[in-house]
Amino acid sequence: MRTYPIGLMSLFVLVFVIPAWGQDGATISVQQPWARASILASRPAAAYVTILNKDDRPATLVALETPVAGRAEVHRTVKQGDVMKMVPAGPIEVPAGGSVRMEPGGYHVMLMDLERPIEKGETFTLTLRFANASPITVSVPVFGPGARGPEDD
Numbered sequence: 001m002r003t004y005p006i007g008l009m010s011l012f013v014l015v016f017v018i019p020a021w022g023q024d025g026a027t028i029s030v031q032q033p034w035a036r037a038s039i040l041a042s043r044p045a046a047a048y049v050t051i052l053n054k055d056d057r058p059a060t061l062v063a064l065e066t067p068v069a070g071r072a073e074v075h076r077t078v079k080q081g082d083v084m085k086m087v088p089a090g091p092i093e094v095p096a097g098g099s100v101r102m103e104p105g106g107y108h109v110m111l112m113d114l115e116r117p118i119e120k121g122e123t124f125t126l127t128l129r130f131a132n133a134s135p136i137t138v139s140v141p142v143f144g145p146g147a148r149g150p151e152d153d
């Protein structure tokens with residue numbers, strides 16, 4: 001008889017917590033996507049997004065896809081001596097209840113093997129794939145080659 005209230009509590013947890021887990025990716029959002037125009041099709045271009053994770057578990061960005069580039073991966077900018085270098089960042093963990101903001105000089109999506117130059121004024125789609133959530137596709141506006149942020153055209 002003493003275990004009865006605990007049994008009720010378990011039922012409560014099952015009914016109210018499991019459905020929240022089932023909504024895979026609903027708590028992850030991708031905001032303020034933007035890209036810089038590429039100088040030449042032979043040079044990589046950069047895109048930036050902010051990933052917001054309202055879940056109570058971390059989310060891990062593992063892959064990116066876009067029709068405009070043969071390859072898209074997250075890079076980070078590191079300083080080696082006096083030289084700024086870009087290196088593949090690998091999977092990006094977005095902390096529970098936190099965010100990862102990409103910006104010039106930091107994390108960015110490097111678009112490589114471009115089909116053609118990416119021009120100011122156009123938009124393209126970018127799909128972000130997560131290890132533990134549904135993929136998210138966003139529409140990315142392209143600003144000038146010197147833009148510093150999504151409001152700076």
Ligand SMILES: [Cu+2]
Nearest residue numbers: 075086108110
């Ligand atoms: Cu890069």
